[in-house]
């Protein structure tokens with residue numbers, strides 16, 4: 524057995540190079556996330572330098588303090604939040620943070636907390652009753668920005684998750700909502716979400732065209748257009764163009780459809796920003812050599828939940844033993860998670876090292892988005908430390 528170095532106690536140690544070094548030094552028996560601040564900073568710069576407008580971060584995609592702190596340091600000032608809890612988290616790290624409360628459904632207590640405690644001046648609506656709540660709580664104010672969220676019928680297969688079924692109003696309702704926002708003296712804008720892992724840039728074009736049509740029909744000059752998240756990352760079964768391709772096509776579409784009435788642009792990426800900054804380091808608990816079953820210490824109730832919901836988001840993986848990545852002949856293994864629930868099994872058999880042993884580690888890459896977010900406490904599991912490394916494994 525390799526020597527165990529107390530990595531966490533020695534905080535002035537240089538950062539371990541990668542998950543293999545972490546496995547060697549800590550020999551963790553519980554799953555943990557490896558996080559590369561450098562990978563996230565590099566990706567943040569791609570968005571900050573390339574997107575033709577304001578870049579915000581969808582906190583729900585990775586609400587870990589490490590990520591929020593790194594993004595604040597990289598220069599992010601505005602945060603797309605789904606709840607007051609997320610405002611509290613971000614404000615604790617970045618006291619000057621500005622919030623876009625872009626969850627279309629908020630309780631009255633949440634609206635009041637957001638407005639009074641966290642200084643939030645941006646709310647999204649997709650129905651009249653939600654707008655009325657804001658009127659009742661905030662009253663007249665020319666500081667309040669209301670983003671009207673619209674939805675288009677979905678292109679089948681254009682994104683990994685269908686975002687068109689829950690939120691967003693059809694165009695004719697949005698026309699009425701925009702007029703109402705102006706009548707109330709609030710600042711009108713439009714927003715959409717094209718669906719997570721939107722691989723086709725034309726999806727954004729269709730939405731930008733619709734936004735221009737809605738504003739024109741309502742005869743309202745929108746001061747901003749938020750093009751949502753949806754920017755894709757590369758997974759084993761789902762690859763996508765670079766962000767720069769999306770940025771150029773979005774910029775051209777806004778100029779084409781809005782002409783001289785160009786609104787300020789905003790985006791609020793989650794996945795596209797954070798997917799590649801974290802991996803999950805898991806450990807093999809049991810190898811049943813009579814069959815093809817293996818059991819690892821993390822699963823679909825932990826860091827791998829999204830993989831079960833959307834099997835096309837299959838993460839890359841590799842085996843680590845004695846601090847080294849091991850290559851060799853592979854075998855198709857059925858991979859079970861640690862809980863006593865039969866659903867806790869990965870959606871595909873994985874081709875992993877044939878000679879896999881109890882105690883080996885498996886690093887799953889590209890789990891920076893919707894990995895930390897969806898951990899459950901099912902069966903008492905769910906705690907995941909975050910360990911900073913230089914590099915994480917990606918496709």
Ligand SMILES: *Cc1c(COP(=O)(O)O)cnc(C)c1O
Pocket residue numbers: 581583584603625626716718719720751752753754791792793794795892
């Ligand atoms: C989830 C969400 C996002 C982030 O979506 P990704 O697909 O992860 O980029 C952005 N905006 C809103 C309103 C969301 O709900």
